[in-house]
Amino acid sequence: MMLRIDILTIFPEMFRGPFDASILKRAREAGLIAIHVHDIRSFTHDRHHTTDDYPFGGGAGMVMKVQPVVEAVEYVCQAAMQDGIKSPAEVILFTPAGQILEQSIAKALAAREHLVLICGRYEGVDERVEKMVVSREISIGDYVLTGGELPAMVLVDTVARLVPGVLGASESLAEESISSGLLEYPQYTRPFDFRGEKVPAVLLSGDHQAVAAWRRCEALRRTFERRPDLLVRAPLSQDDGVTLSSFVRLPEPP
Ligand code: ADE
Secondary structure, eight states: OOOOEEEEESOGGTTTTTTTHHHHHHHTTTTTTEEEEEEEEGGOSSSSOOOOOOOOOOOOOOEEOOOHHHHHHHHHHHHHHTOOOOSSSSSEEEEEEEEEOOHHHHHHTOSSSEEEEEETTTBOHHHHHHOOOOSEESSSSSSSSSSHHHHHHHHHHHHHHTTTTOOOOOOOOOHHHHHTSSSSOOOOOSSSSSEEEEOOGGSSSOOOOHHHHHHHOOOOOOOHOOOOOHHHTTTOOOOHHHHHHOOOOOOOOO
C-alpha cells in the first residue's frame, strides 16, 4: 500500500533535497510513498498573502493564522479522497509541546494511508488549528527549532523506512537496535588492524553462536551504560538479566 504525505509549510524550498536522494528517492520512484509539499501562502486570500498576525492580548512575536492552515488541510484531504484514499488523514502539527517522537509512533504512522504535516512557524500557531483539524502534536525532542520543517523531514525519514518494501534486504529492519529495545552492538569491517586497533577476535572465529552472544552482551552493556532508561521497557531474557548483573559493581563490604 502506498503512503501519501502532504506537507504544509511557508518554506517549501526547504524541502528541495532531503527527499531526492538515497532510500527516499528510490521509494518515491517505486511508488511506495508520495510526498507533496504545499505553500501555506497560496491558501491566503489577502493581497499580501499574510500567514501571520499579532497575538490577541498582546505580547512579543507573531502567530500563524488559522484560516490558511485550515483551508490547506481541507484542500489536501479532498485531493487525497479524489486520488482514491479512503481512510481519514492523520493530521500532525509539529510543536515543542507535542508528544516526543519515538519508534513506536513512527510504526503507527507507517501503517496509515495519509499523513498531513503542518510545519508551525513564528512563535506559535493559532490554537484553533489544533482544535479544528489536528489529530496529533509531535515534538522531535526537548530543544527549540525555528519551525516545524526540520521535524517534518525527520518524521518523513523515520516513517518512510518502515513502509513495507522501502528498505532493501541489505538495509533490513530485522536486527535493528532501537526496535529491539536496546542500543546497537559495535560493528567492524576491514581492515582487521588499523594503527594497532584490532577487531574483537570472536568476530573472526566463525562461531555464529559465540558472535551472537558477544553482540547481545555488548548491546546490553551499551544500553546499561548510556541509556539505562531503555532497559525498563526492553524485552529481556533470564540470560540477559545475568549479563546485566555482571555489569553492576557492588560496593566493597565494610
Ligand atoms: N518546533 C520548534 N521546535 C520543535 C521541536 N523540537 N519539535 C517539533 N517542532 C518544533
